[in-house]
Amino acid sequence: MDKAAVAARKRPRSMTVAAIVGVVFGLATLQSGGTVLFGSAEAQRAAGEIVPFVLWFNFLSGFAYVAAGVGLWRMTRWGFRLSAGLALAIAVIFALFGLHVAGGGAFEARTLYALILRLVVWVAIASGACYVYACPRWRSPAAGCP
Secondary structure (H helix, E strand, C coil), X not given: CCHHHHHHCCCCHHHXXXXXXXXXXXXXXXXXXHHHHHCCHHHHHHHCCCCHHHHHHHHHHHHHHHHHHHHHHCCCHHHHHHHHHHHHHHHHHHHXXXXXXXXXXXXXXXXXXXXHHHHHHHHHHHHHHHHHHHCCCCCCHHHCCC
């Protein structure tokens, strides 16, 4: 989609919500992950049995969440692609976390819940963005598909 086509389109309300959710989710992820990674020893103890690769992935992905939200706000195809990539990356980390747990690795239940939440949120955002930006064949040209 070229810039003129994007400028001519009004941002769908769903993408406004998705963009805001992405940015807020990213900022919250950076704050919570940063507190555990770089905070006091007490903050690290309070986190319990962390799974380091999950913690680092979540923290670093917070930057990508914010970027994806900005991309969706600006109605860019890269925002959609980044959202889809995030959903896929979270699914991979979830699988690796499952292997960690199956192998007897220590973990906190809240890590499982946080991964489920992240996966659901980014699959929903990516699915909505796919519908709006990727123009699947089943949408009619009358629907404003670029």
